[in-house]
Amino acid sequence: GCSGSSTSSDNSDVIKVGVFEPLTGANASGGELELEGVQLANQLHPEVLGKKVELVVADNKSDKAEATTAAARLIEKDKVCAILGSWGSSLSMAAGDIVKSNKIPAIALSATNPQVTLGNDYYFRVCFLDPFQGTVMANYAYKTLGAKKVAIVQEVSNDYSVGLAKFFTDAFTKLSGDASAIVSTGNYNTGDQDFNGILTNIKATNPDVIFAPGNYTESALLIKQARALGITCPIIGGDTWETNEFITVGGADVEGAVMSTFFDDTNPPTEAGKTFVAEYKKLYPDRQNVPAVTALGYDGYMMLMDAIERAGSADPQAIRDALATTTNFEGATGVITINANGDAEKNSAIVKVVKDGKFTYLDTVTITQ
Amino acid sequence: MKNTQNSLGAYLKKHWKTVVFLVLVLIGIGIADQFVNSFMRRLLNLSAIYTIVALSMNLVNGFTGQFSLGQAGFMAIGAYTVAIFTVPVGLRSTIFYLAPMAPLLANIQLPFVVALILGGFLSAGVAFLIGSPCLRLRGDYLAIATLGFSEIIRIIFTNTQTITNGALGIKSIPTISSLWWTFGIALIVIIACFLLINSSYGRAFKSVREDEIAAEAMGVSLFKTKMTSFLISAFFTGIGGGLYAALLGTVDPKQFYFTLTYNFLLIIVLGGMGSISGTIIASFVVTLGQEALRFLDEPMAFGLDLPIFRPGLRMVVFSFLLMVVVLFYRKGLMGTNELTWNFIANKYRSIKSRFTKKAASAQGGDSK
Amino acid sequence: MSLLKTENVIMQFGGVIAVNDLNIDIKKGELAALIGPNGAGKTTAFNVITGVYTPTSGKVLFSPTDNGGVASEIDISGKRPDKITGLGIARTFQNIRLFSDLSVLENVLIATHLNINYSFLSAILRMPKARNGEREAKEKCEFLLERMGLIDLKDEKASSLPYGQQRHLEIARALATNPQLLLLDEPAAGMNPQETDELTDLIFKLKTDFDLTIFMIEHHMDLVMEISDHIYVLDFGCTIAKGNPNEIQNDPKVIEAYLGVDEDVED
């Protein structure tokens, strides 16, 4: 389409930043929300080092194979100097080797799986990690809900879900000191719509809580079916639930569903957060919630701008080095310091509950490791 | 010895055009390998891999007439073999972080070529197991059974955590980027297919496609013939899968969903069932075409603020074009023809005569 | 010496007994015919002999001679069709079954697949053995096409041939398998009397030139009576008569069930 005037981003008057998101396919909702955050940030801060920042958006179609091509395209054809994204850890991981071998820095926005940044000096992230998230939810289940027996339902074909379920299991068995605290584990595949079989089994084990991390669509259907089967215990999950579709599909049945997430718009932790919320509301006056992943999209872009400024150039290697040394950067979702792994050091997560069809703040859980 | 040399000389003399063409192709690849940018290189590599897999599929579906839809599964076997055996041992514990790799495999690392060929053989081995019961089935039944097996393979890979790392997939596979691997192997596969098709074995394939009962009555063993074609196809597909893994650097079960097979089916139909050259052309057209249409996904300022160009449009246009080809070029680009020198010469002649006729009629029109 | 024998062969489809207690005995070098009303079970008998169907009961015994000229009796009932062809029985089909999209030459070449003596790998690598094998096969097939008057059509698609030539091609293809016994299922169907006459001569020549034993189903009585040594008559699956043409033509049972009273002869 509208490619820039020259092929090298260094000596032209635009700086190209790739946004690598699922805009079609199963994860499109999440991808769109992140993209909105990045675009909002770009509107507010369209320039750095006196040059215009141009976003190049690539759709990875929620598909790993497409993801590699899309990432390669951003780097090799569009010559971006950095990449933001992608929603969905597996999609980010698919791009991992490509950014690494091309030495282009990338920032994962809401991808929580540890593998995204592990052993990859070019991938950074602005959100917390699954081991942390798993611990948060295990704490919530054990301490707040007082659960002794937990059932787990995981989406086996989704590494995010499997990973989170595992970290939760580890944390919960440790907390409760009961090796058999997980009374049943059910598996399903992405795209499944019928969970009655698994849920009937779970019902028979009569758990106190069900932990069911996974895609929002499947999870909403799962909760509906659980309620229809007469399962009344709390059902909790992870950050991926926080999308509008979770509520529209789940309807009355997802009332009371609890999940961990990154950001609470009613109570932004920083000044930057307040600005972000205000700008968001200005742009989308009729939206009720500010989605957490949108805030992360905003943070990713802003952190990148900060790094470019500090690097004083749009050279990918310089940007990477600047990113790696980010300390106490004030983002919308909190103060970010990048650690040796490339991850944002975060020690608190927000817990939200669905109440009256809205994601409502419940608690902030801080865990010191 | 002398005899052989003579006939080799005669062979060269007879096929000098082909030989020259092959040499040119090799030179072309060499030049491309030096100068093409890395994005284009990736696309070319992908096209070559698609050629390999589509050609193997055409062997069974186009030439032997057995409607088999197991390609994705065989690719998965090849891809995972390469992934499992070439991932650096040191990285394995971080990749298999949920459940450690089975100790039996954890320390085996093979050179790429060995893993690639092993993948081919494993794939053929599985094809053998699948083929014995399945190849007795006919038409659509065979199709759904092979599709089923390919899905079963994928589901097994999703669930055998300690071998395949389950849904997490395997990343950090050492990648290839030179064009020689993919194009070299594609060339070998093309030539092997071509020679095979024009031998007695290839004719046996075709006879089974045309009429099983008559073929059997002519002494062609149905089972053996179908199996041979199925095994060769699976072997090459496995190799193609291995290259695919090495190109992407990451594998995961979802890549090998049964819809992947449809891509190859589209390619062979687009190129012409039972045409080797058609398959090759279509592989490149489809892979490069999908990329070429990508501008449709990007918002375009047309003055008006009509959001026609947005993600998804590319695939709509692509599938629409595909329908157009299916509906208007029923036999695909090449039908069952091959792009031989004669074919080109005939085409050239017919186009030329059409032009001269046109010119003649135009002149006629003038003189009136 | 008998080349093909069936012993009490019965072939049943659901409730229909298509072939009932068939006992035939074809001597080497003879030309036998199988006639009978429609649906009598003639084609079914051929299908049992060539392995398309496994008989419900009974045996089919074939005694091919090997290279050294020694004959040994083999029970072929229930064997796979390609195995049976390999032993030396070839056939044509009542409803022509050519490889319709392939060329005339390819059709015949396929029938030589049985006798190729080079391996699959040497085919891919085009070893000299494979190339020689190919050349020999081609020469043989061209010779056969020549004999059947099809050589000028060798590059045509089989399906584009007129009906009569398709029948000729079927015979050429069967011959290419090197048979000792050739089964022809209504070779003259769809031919006019003149063409039938030509075919009669052709079959007779083929038999002597290729040292064949022929077993033939036909409804053209002129042809059958002229060249058969031995005739079997089926009706409702049962053998109602066997004998030489003269005996058959005058057998009242056959006349009643099949031949009818020939008016042409009467007036």
Next chain:
Amino acid sequence: MVVGMTLSTFLQQLINGLSLGSLYALIAIGYTMVYGILKLINFAHGDIFMMAAYFAYFGISVFFLPWYVTFIITILLTMLLGAGIERMAYRPLREAPKTSLLISAIGVSFLLENLATYLFSGKPQAFPEFPVMTTPIFVGGLSIQPVSIVIPIVAFFLMTVLLFIINKTKVGMAMRAVSVDYDTAKLMGIKIDNVISSTFAIGSGLAAVGALLWCMKYPSVLPLMGVVPGLKCFIAAVIGGIGNVKGAVLGGLILGFSEVLMVAFFPSLTGYRDAVAFIILIIILLFLPNGILGKKQVEKV
């Protein structure tokens, strides 16, 4: 690993199996019907099913039509869509080889999926709730949604109607005739285009009914929602003997029950659930190469 199971859990699983199986059956009938006449695996069937779901969603949630009006419109529109697809994508290929037709079907499926993704976005839409159908009734620890009872009733009713049409009516006879030989059917005076169009319309109508019931039970509408049901129902049709209406129902039930019971008895193997369909399929095909009720293909040599 087999878990000890209480009777009520077992009964609950049977109910789950019945309602899932009858849904499969309902969609499989449409598949089988088209296959029976055109000998074409209509790969687009699952996507026609998806489009029906969107029609209904738009009718109720966007245009605020009453549900009964929406249902009728949905079924009619879907029938029209089916017949339209036949007209555009299959009719021009009447004389072409079967593979072209099959590819065309895959192409249509591709096109519908991409079009839906483009037009309706990849995000799930919530299908409106039907509390009458979904509010569970609890009977001694068992939970039964009314829709779970309605589905099998509808499936059996439609099966009976269809069997009557195919076997007892003149149109049905014409359908069977068209299925083997267009030219000869024309010679009998049969308007084959009409027969084929109506076959498609009926098949698509069945998909629409299936979609309505499906969405009541699983209320999310997505562009790719037809892929898995499409594949499974095709398998169901093959298990039962493709082309055979009773077989489709039988296959659907077998599939539904075995999926649910496998989850019930082998909870540790739930990850293999999607393989169940294929394993059953392959086992059945090995012993009955034409499916359970499929008749042997007669080929006279």
Next chain:
Amino acid sequence: MLKISNLEVAYGGIEAVRGIDLEVPEGSIVTLIGSNGAGKSTTLRSIVNLVKSKSGSISYFGEELMGLDTTKIVDKGITLVPEGRHVFPDLTVLENLKIGAYMRKDSLKEDIHMIYNLFPRLEERSWQLAGTLSGGEQQMLAVGRAMMSRPKLLMMDEPSLGLAPLVVKGIFEIIQTLNKEGMTILLIEQNANSALKIADYAYVLETGKITKQGTGKELLNDESIKEAYLGKSQRKK
């Protein structure tokens, strides 16, 4: 009744029929003979528009048929017994007969009875799927099925192909019976001898052109016809 003039038909590049003129008067038996591939079947198939004709005209009671839908033509009372039988293999014998009368709305009982009388074999097998019938049985069924529509013009493409001598005789008798009852018949036969005997008028077709025509008797006695089509059994006499 039927008048064809200057009909040309081609399959792709192959010209199968190259401009023929032919007439079938009402109430007559007209036969078309000629060697394999002469274009006989093609002529009949183009009359019912199963193959598209290139040029010429086909008029039926003065009405142009060319370009009409096959079903429309059949509706006008023309039917064809196709070469190679083409019975519906998955329908029973009885259903095959019924479908022959697809266009009719009245009772079929009598017709079926009549056909069973002509071919008792069909009555015995009325429950059987047509696909499993023997070749001859299928031929009987194909003829029976065509008669079910009570055509005004019945065209038969080699009805005696592959039939036992007795049945062949039967078929020719039936043709004559039908003709006496007022049906017009256009017949293709390899069995030229029998065909010419019952034909009122005959045409000889060679590579797409009519080379001879005349009454059945005339052609039967024509030396060149004897030479080319009647075989030696005829010559011997």
